Amino acid sequence: MQLDLQKRPLSRHLSRHFLFLETDACCKGRKKGLFLGLSAEGAGTFGRLMDIPPGFIQLLPDGKEGPDAFRVEAEESFAKVDCPEGGTLCIALHGEKSLLISGRDCTLTMKVRLNMGESILETPRGYEVIMGSERYVISPKKGKGSLEVAWELENLKSSDPVLTFVPEDGALELVMMDTDTNYEVPEPPATAADAAAITKADFASWLDKLVYKEDPEAAYDLWIGFQYRNGQVLTDVDRTAHHYAKAMEQPFAALAFKDINCRIGLLNALMATEEKSGMIPKEIYLRDLVPEAAPPVCGLALADCDFAAADKDLLEKFYCLFSKAVNWWFVNRYTKAGCFYAYIHETGGPGKPVLPVGRPCVSPDLAAYLILDCQVLEKAGACLGREDVSLWKERREEMEKVLCGLWTENGFVSKDAMTEDTAPTPSPLALIPVILGDEEKFPFISALKEKAAGLDAARTDYLYAEMLALKVPALAAKIIENGVEKTNADSAAAFSPACAGALLALKGKEC
Amino acid sequence: MKAPVFGDRAKFDLTHAVYAREGSAFFIIENYYSHFLQLSTYKPGAWMDTNEFVFNIHAVKDGREAPYSYLGDPGALRLTTETGVLDIVFTYHEYLRVYSTDGIGLTLEASRYRPGMPACDCCSGAVFLPDGTCEISYGTYGKFRFNPIRGRIEIKAELKEGKSGYKGLCILLLPDEEGVLDIALHEDMVEITELPDKYPPIDELKADGFARYEQFQKNYLKPAAGYEELFQYASHTTWSRRVKPGGNYKAPMILMHYEYLNAAFSWQQSFNGMSMMGDPEEGWRMICAMFDYQEEDTGQLLGNVGYLNANRGIQPPIQGFALDFLMNKCGDSFLTPESCEKMLPKFEKWINFWVTTRSAGRGDDVTMINSPNDSGWDDATIFQDGFPTVNPDLIAFMILLLEKTGLLAEKCGQKEKAESYYARSKKLLDTLLNEFWDGKKFVTFHEGKPVNSLSVACYQPIILGKRLPQEIIDKIAETLTEEGNFLCDIGLASESFYSENCNYSSRTFVHGRVVAPVQLFLCAGLNLAGKKKEAALIAERFCDNAKQKGCILGFPPRIDTYAATGKPVYIMPGPIASDGWPWSSWSACSILTLITCIIPEGREA
Known part of the structure; x- marks a missing residue:
C-alpha cells in the first residue's frame, strides 16, 4: 500500500513514533521537511508547523532541510529517502518502541526540539533525550555521531541539539528507542529492511481480524490509531494532531472487528477508565481523564452480536463494567420523565442546547442508546445466567415508553426533565433512534430511515452519519463512495481511526 | 486570638497574597488589573495567568452591583457594602459557604486573570438538577455545585454565535424574601455525588478556622x-x-x-x-x-x-x-x-x-x-x-x-x-x-x-x-x-x-x-x-x-x-x-x- 507522508504518517500499532513530510502545499509559511515525532499530549501537531515544535526531530538527509532536496516514498511498513548526494535511507518501525534507519552513502543530521526541562546527553547507549522519566535513545550501530548543544543559563534550558551521523564504510545504521529509565526494549533486527518485513507481516495478520480487509487505507488508519491511553489500548482521535482517545469513538472502532471478543476487549479497555460511580470519561489522555460523561453508545458495537461466541471471562468482566456504566445514567441523570442530558457535551457532539440554558434534557437519541445498552445487558446477562437481568428488561421497557412519548407527527421532541416543556430535537440527534432497527415495535423508524437516506453525509458529523448508515443502506452507499479521508484544504489531512473502523463495518455489511 | 488579616484597606491585600485556609481547595485573590476578587481552586494545577477556572466575585443588592471592600481572617472573608455584609467562609470540607442576612447577594462571573482572554472556553455548561442544586462543569478543571440552603440560584449564560460553547456565564446567588442568603458551594474534580443532609452553623465553621490556625502555630x-x-x-x-x-x-x-x-x-x-x-x-x-x-x-x-x-x-x-x-x-x-x-x-x-x-x-x-x-x-x-x-x-x-x-x-x-x-x-x-x-x-x-x-x-x-x-x-x-x-x-x-x-x-x-x-x-x-x-x-x-x-x-x-x-x-x-x-x-x-x-x-x- 502506497503511503503519502504528506497525508498519513508512517507509524504502526501501539507505536508513538510517527514520521511525516511537510511541504506547505498551501503556502501557509509552514516549516518544510521530514519530521519525526512521538505522540503525546503537548507534542507538536502534524502539518501545522511554523517552526519545529517541541517533541519533534527534523531529519536532514545530507544536511538538507528539503523537502525539495530529496525524494521520499513510503508504504505501510517503511519509508525510503533518495538523498541529495545520491545515497539512500530506509526508515522502518520495529514493535512499539523502536525506529530503525539504514543508510547507504548518506549523512544524516537531526535537529531536535526539546521541551522545557528536557536535555540531551551522550552516554554509552548513544544519545539520550531526557524527558522526565522518559528517555529517547538514538544509538548509532554503524557510523559515527556528533552532538552540538549548549546550556542557556538564563533560559534554564539546553539549546536545541543538533546530531550529525556520518557513515562508516558507506553504511549508517541507527536505532531510535522510545523508552524510560528501565531501558527495556526488545532487541531490534539488524536493519530497517528487516524491521519493515516484520511490520508488513504484522499488519497483514492484523487485517485478518477485520470484518472487511479490502480497504488497506482505512485498515491502516485504524491500525496505527491504537495507542496506550491511561494504561489501556484505545484508538486516538487521530494520529496527526489529537493525541487522545474519545470514549464515544471506541465502539465505532470496535465495529471493525469480526470477533465479538475483540469488540468486547476494546469496550472493556474503555470501561476500565470509568470513575468509581460508573461514569465513563469522555476523553482519555496518556495520564489524564476528562471527567465528563460521554453518550452511552457502547451497546452499538454489540447489538447484532452472538453472545454465545463470547469468552465467558471477558463477558463477565464486560457485564460488571457495563452494568455500572449504564446504571450511572439511571442514578445521576434520571427523573420520572426519563434519563436526561445535563450538558450539551453529553450528547457527544457540538451544537446548541435544545432547551433554554441550564435545563436538563430528555432526548430521543439518549433513550435509543439506553434501549440498545439495556438490550445488550439483557443478552449478556442471560448468557451468563445473571439474576439481575430483569432489571435491564424493566429499564429497557421504561426507556422505550419514554422514546415513544417523545415522537410527534412532526418528528421527535426533547423534553425538560423537570418541567416537561418540549422543543424540537435537531438533526441528526432526532434520527438516531433508527439504530434500534425494529420497525414493528417502533413504527416511526421507517420515517426516520427515509430522512436519513436523504442526509448529506459530507456535511454531517461523520460518526453520526456512519451510525445511521449501519441501518440505512442508501446512506451507507454514499459514505462508502466518499471514502474515509477528510482531506482539509491545506497540506495536512485529518483522519479518524474510529471513522475508518465504522467504514470497514459498513463495507463489511455491504459484502 | 491575634490573627493576620488581609484586606484592601489593611497592611496586606490579596494582590500578592491569597485568601485560603488549611484543608480547603478554594482560594481568592484580588485581580491586579480589575481589582475584583476572584475565586478558583488549586486542584487542577493551573497557573493563574492561563487558568480558565476563575470567577469574578460581585456583590449585588436589589439587582444592582454593590461595591465592596474586603477583609479576611482565618474564619471568613467579609465583603462590606454600603448596606450590609456578606461572608465567604472556607471550611475543612469540600465546600465553602456564602452567607448574608443583609439582603446581599453574590454573582460569580466566569472570567480570566489577564484582561482580554476568553472567559468560558473550558466551560462545559451549567445545569439545574432535580435535587434543587445547580452545577457547572469545567472539564479537567472540575465542577462546582451550588446548594441553596436559604436563597435561590439563577444562571445567566451567553452562548457563542455560530459556534458551540459559552461566551459568558454568571451564577447568581440571591437571598430569600427575608434577605437571608446561605449557599454551600461544593467542589470536586470528578463528580459531586453526595451532599450533606445538614450543614454546620456558620459561626462554628468560622471558629474552626481560628482553632486550626491556632493549633498549627x-x-x-x-x-x-x-x-x-x-x-x-x-x-x-x-x-x-x-x-x-x-x-x-x-x-x-x-x-x-x-x-x-x-x-x-x-x-x-x-x-x-x-x-x-x-x-x-x-x-x-x-x-x-x-x-x-x-x-x-x-x-x-x-x-x-x-x-x-x-x-x-x-x-x-x-x-x-x-x-x-x-x-x-x-x-x-x-x-x-x-x-x-x-x-x-x-x-x-x-x-x-x-x-x-x-x-x-x-x-x-x-x-x-x-x-x-x-x-x-x-x-x-x-x-x-x-x-x-x-x-x-x-x-x-x-x-x-x-x-x-x-x-x-x-x-x-x-x-x-x-x-x-x-x-x-x-x-x-x-x-x-x-x-x-x-x-x-x-x-x-x-x-x-x-x-x-x-x-x-x-x-x-x-x-x-x-x-x-x-x-x-x-x-x-x-x-x-x-x-x-x-x-x-x-x-x-x-x-x-x-x-x-x-x-x-x-x-x-x-x-x-x-x-x-x-x-x-x-x-x-x-x-x-x-x-x-x-x-x-x-x-x-x-x-x-x-x-x-x-x-x-x-x-x-x-x-x-x-x-x-x-x-x-x-x-x-x-x-x-x-x-x-x-x-x-x-x-x-x-x-x-x-x-x-x-x-x-x-x-x-
Missing part, C-alpha cells in the same frame, strides 16, 4: 521580639497552604503556592519540617513526607506532588540537612526506634539513587549532575560553563544524608551499618575539603575545570556547620557579611554585586535576587558553625524587608543599576509567575526558621 517556637506580626503572617501563609489527605496526597503536605506551582515540592517539605522546632515530631513527619512517593525500583523521590499529578523531576537531597538542623535545636528524642527502622531503608534507597544515577564515576560518593534542578540552584552562575558539573553544594547535602542515615541505623541497633555510613560521610567530607575549597570559596567543576563563578552557591557547604575547619568557617562568615559583596540592605544576594553576571530581572531566580531559601541555608549554616551573630545580622535584614513586603520568595536587591556594570535594572511591572510576585510558603517557612531560631539565638550570643 504550636509547631513553632516563639518569634524574636519585633517579629510577632511577621510570625502571624508567615505561620498563616504556611497553614493556609497545608493540604489534607485526598487526591494524590496521602498525608498533610504544604503547597508552595495556590496561583502558580500549586503542588507540594519535595525539598520544601524538608524546609517546612526543619522550621517546626515547636513540635519536632511533626517536623520529622514533614521531612519524611516525600518518602511516601519514593519509587520502589530506583529509590527516587518525586520532584513534586499535585492533587492530580506527580512530577518525576528531581529535587536535591536535603533531608539529612533538615534533620541535622532539627536535631541540633530539639535533641533527638523524636527519633523513635520504630521510625528509624521504618525510614532507614528509604534513606538508603535515596542515597543509592544519587550515587548510582548521579555518580561522577570516581568509585566514591562524589556526584555529578546534568541539570540545575538536581542542585536547586536553577540559574546560578556555577552552571555558566554548561554540564555536567560536580557541585560542592550537592556534595554537602550528601555528606549530611550519609551521616544521618548512619544515625538512623545506629538508633535501630544496626551498628555496623551505622559505622559504614559514618565512614562514607567522613570520607566525602575529606574529599570536599581537599578538592573543592580553593582558599576562598567552594568551587564547582565542569569537565575537570573550576567554574569561575561569583555565586553565593559557592558558600552553601556552610550548612555542614562545625564539621568544617574553623578557618573555612571564618572565611565564609567574613565573605557573607562583607557589605556590598553579597550582603545588602535586605539580605544576601544570590550573585555577588562585584559580578558582571549579576542579574535580577523579572524571570531570574538565583542569578542575583535576594531569595528566602538562600538566606535560610546560609544563616542556618552560620548558626550551626557558631557564627550566630553573623547569622542573625543577615536574617534580620531579610526579615525586616519581609515585614514590609510580605512572604514573597525573592526580591531584587536594587532597582536602579547593576553595581558591577552600571547597566540599568529592568523589573517588569505587574504580576508574574515568578519569585517576585506571589506569597509563598517556601518564603514563609524560611522566615519562620529565621525569626524563631536564628535571630533569637543571635541576640543571645
